[in-house]
Amino acid sequence: MQEINNERTNLLIQVARLYYEQGLTQEEVAQRVGLSRSNVSRLLTEARQRGIVEIRIHHPLPTVVSLEAELKKRFRLQSAHVLWSGTRNTDMVLQGIGALAAEQLRHLLHDNMILGIGWGTALYETINGFRPMPVARVQVVQMIGGIGAVNPHIDGTELARRLAEALGGQFRYLHAPLIVESAALREALMQERNVREALELARQADLALVGIGSVHPKVSSLIRAGYLTEAELQDIARSGAVGDICSQHFDIHGHICDLELHQRIVGIDLPSLRKVKCVVAVAGWREKAPAILGALRGGFVDILVTDDHAAQEVLRLADIT
Numbered sequence: 001m002q003e004i005n006n007e008r009t010n011l012l013i014q015v016a017r018l019y020y021e022q023g024l025t026q027e028e029v030a031q032r033v034g035l036s037r038s039n040v041s042r043l044l045t046e047a048r049q050r051g052i053v054e055i056r057i058h059h060p061l062p063t064v065v066s067l068e069a070e071l072k073k074r075f076r077l078q079s080a081h082v083l084w085s086g087t088r089n090t091d092m093v094l095q096g097i098g099a100l101a102a103e104q105l106r107h108l109l110h111d112n113m114i115l116g117i118g119w120g121t122a123l124y125e126t127i128n129g130f131r132p133m134p135v136a137r138v139q140v141v142q143m144i145g146g147i148g149a150v151n152p153h154i155d156g157t158e159l160a161r162r163l164a165e166a167l168g169g170q171f172r173y174l175h176a177p178l179i180v181e182s183a184a185l186r187e188a189l190m191q192e193r194n195v196r197e198a199l200e201l202a203r204q205a206d207l208a209l210v211g212i213g214s215v216h217p218k219v220s221s222l223i224r225a226g227y228l229t230e231a232e233l234q235d236i237a238r239s240g241a242v243g244d245i246c247s248q249h250f251d252i253h254g255h256i257c258d259l260e261l262h263q264r265i266v267g268i269d270l271p272s273l274r275k276v277k278c279v280v281a282v283a284g285w286r287e288k289a290p291a292i293l294g295a296l297r298g299g300f301v302d303i304l305v306t307d308d309h310a311a312q313e314v315l316r317l318a319d320i321t
Contacts, residue, residue, distance in 0.1 A: 012047040020053060025089050025188055033071060033273050045153060048128070061100050062086070062213055062274040067311040071304060075296040079104075093307050095285055098125025101282040105209065108278065108303075109167070111136040113206040116143040116268070117163060119156035119178075120211035120221045122282040129161050129191065136155045138169035143202040143210075144246045144267030145178040147225045153209040154221075174198045178247060179227050183263035195266065202268050206277045209318065211284035212301075214245040214291040222247065236261070243291020245281070245300055252290050252321055254298025278302045289313035293321075 011033070015036045018029045019040075026044070062084040071080035081104055105126065117123065117140060132262075142156040152158050157258040158172055164171035175194045179219050180186050189195050202208075213221050215237040222244075230234075235289045241249035243255045248270045249257040253272040256270050273279060278299060281291055284307040293300050293314045306314075 009052070012050065012052050015043045016047045016053045019044060019091075023089065023092075025091050037173075040095060042153070045128075061096060061103070063100070064169075064308045064311070067308055068241050068314070069250050070315060071311060072162055073263050074315065075301075075304075076305060078302045080303070080311075081305045082311045083139045083284070083305075085307045085309055086145065090285065094122060095125050095129070095165055097125075097131035097282060097284045097305055097307055098122060101126040101209075101280065102129035104158050104280065104303065104305060105130060106133055106208055108280070109133065109135050109138070109199040111138070113138050114201060114244055115140045115163070115167075116202045116205035116208040116276065117141070117160050118143055118158055118210040119147065119154055119159060120213065121154050122284065123209060124154045124161055126209065126282055127159050127166070130163065130166055132166045132168075134168035138167045139166075139172060139201065140167065140169060141172040141198055141201045141205065142174040143199075143205075143208065143273075144173055144265070145176040147178050147227070154225075160319070164251055171199055172198050174202075178225075178266060179261070180266060182321075186264050187249075188268055199268060203272050203275065205276045205277070209278045210245050210273075210279060212281050212288060212295050213247070214288045215241055215243060215292075216272045216287045219285055219287045243288070245270065248273075250294045250298050250300075252294045252297070252317070254296070254300070256298070270298070273300055280305065282306075284310050286310055286313045289317055293317050 018024045026037050026040045028038045064082045064084050068080045083100050085093045114257050138251045140160045142160045147155045160171045176189045215233055217230050239257055240251040242252045246267050247265050249259055280303045281301040282305045286309045288312050300311040
């Protein structure tokens, strides 16, 4: 047993050094050690949890003030926070965006609040970057159904639990899958007491933390979660959709798309999300720029956390579309 534990520890150290010291991407680490990218992601998480890796930030994250000001002015945001990506690789950019979002979240939290949460990789990195901060009588509620066992680390169920623990508060699960087989089944689930009460609580949220999904196959969370095939995603894109929040799709002008898929999603809808007092969206990478632009134009976002490449592309697209 001791030998097995030593082998596990050595693997965690090897993966951590390749990723953090040598700057390899998770995909490159996976190829080097002969594992899948998802396994590498889990090993890095375990390394942090076991204290093999300790991340400390001793100075403010570098941001691009001019882009922040332009985004805030152009889209009438409460605030915008734009990470200067520098020479970081894509994984490190996402971690930086998550850390920046976690920093902003600390400023927004207060006693006696309801905090709604979505799902996805950007929110996973936000929770990873969040230091424990006890807040009196805070409730964290899952705003959309769970994605199941495909990647539990980025599921709203796990993110709600982790954030509530970091805040010393309560969490409320939405006991249903994200997407079901039929509109009739969704309607039946929406009447189930636990689901109904969780969504009622989500609609009363003082603050919502969400990611922005894309119809670009390379960065589609719905493909990674196994809910959609590339062909199905292409059909959605042909309808005019460029992105989604809480799996509800919209076009580049911020109009909500009329999709059959929406009739099978268990969770908060975009009109309800618009009514939340403050919605913080965390999303990066240039490929997501059309989705970010659509979300901003639709008025679904109050505070945006992103990176400089994505921000520049959003502003460029806003000028030509």
